[in-house]
Amino acid sequence: MKQNDYQGNFLSLLFIVLVYFFTRNYYSPFFWGILGLLLLLVFLKEENRLFAWVVISFFGGNFIVIYLDKFIGGMVEDPFFRVIINQILFTIPILSMCYVIKQFNKRLSFFLKKPESFSILYIVLLFIITGFLLLYFIKDGFDVFFSLFTFSLIHATVQEVIWRGILLTQMIKITSETRAILFTSLAFSVNTTLFGFSTAVLLIYLILGWIFGFLTTKYKSILPAILVHWVVLLFSSLNGWIQLPIL
Known part of the structure; x- marks a missing residue:
């Protein structure tokens, strides 16, 4: 295995560990990990150094989101x-990572474009979504539908741009497509434990992350992953598996 592969695998695994420390509020080992990453920069090849800065900007943007959310939360009473x-607010880490990538004069993403091929998947998902929405219209009315529709669409779009659009692209450059899907899926699933750890939820999001990553690389676009992510979130909300404080 090439040195570049060793470096890429190490940085990817370090990213997963840092996500775990960050979501569990283990800030002491988290900042030591970031410090170690900064010290490693001088020994890394360009692509690996870029990924390291993307990781740092990802967490920096998330810290800004946390503090801005607390500040805005004190002024906005409506839960929706x-x-x-x-x-x-999660556009902040997106913009910070994009800024870093542009500073290296690199392409932002392989996947921020239309799918290369059309699939029956889109038609099936369209029918499923339409069925869910019709049922929900009848059951709870337009206000509830609009709230869930808006939240689910924004959440799915933002998360897929971050995890599949940017992070998956950068991880593919330093590892391989298969390993990048696995590593981003692991980090994505760990990131969902921000509000509490659950092995079942961790495994579900690990599987979902793999599906989203597979769809993204298969169709060379994040649009299928956004669509599936959106449907999963709507379905989970309709069945009460996810309680959203938006109503």
Whole structure:
């Protein structure tokens, strides 16, 4: 295995560990890990050094989101608007990572474009979504539908841009497509434990992350992953598996 492969695998695994420390509020080992990553920069090849800076900018952007969310939360009382604003704030880590990538004069993503091929999947998902929405219209009315529709769409879009659009692209450059899907899926699943650890939820999001990553690399676009992510979130909300404080 090449040195570049060793470096890429190590940085990818370090990213997963840092995500775990960050979501569990283990800030002491987290900052030691970031410090170690900064010290390693001088020994890394360019692509690996870029990924290291992307990781640092990812966490920096997330820290800004946390503090801005607390600040805005004290001024916004409506739970729906507060949750929507929180999701929009995640454009901050997106912009910070994009800025770093542009500073290296590299391409932002392989996947921020239309799918290369059309699939029956889109038609099937369209029918499923339409069925869910019709049932929900009848059951709870337009206000509930609009709230869930808006939140789910924004959340799915933002998360897929972060995890599959940017992080998966950068990880493919330093490892391989298969390993990048696995590593980003692991980090994605660990990141969902931000509000509490559950082995079952961890495994579910690990599988979902793999599916989203597979769809993204297969169709060379994050649009299928956004669509599936959106449907999963709507379905989970309709069945009460996920309680969203937006109503």
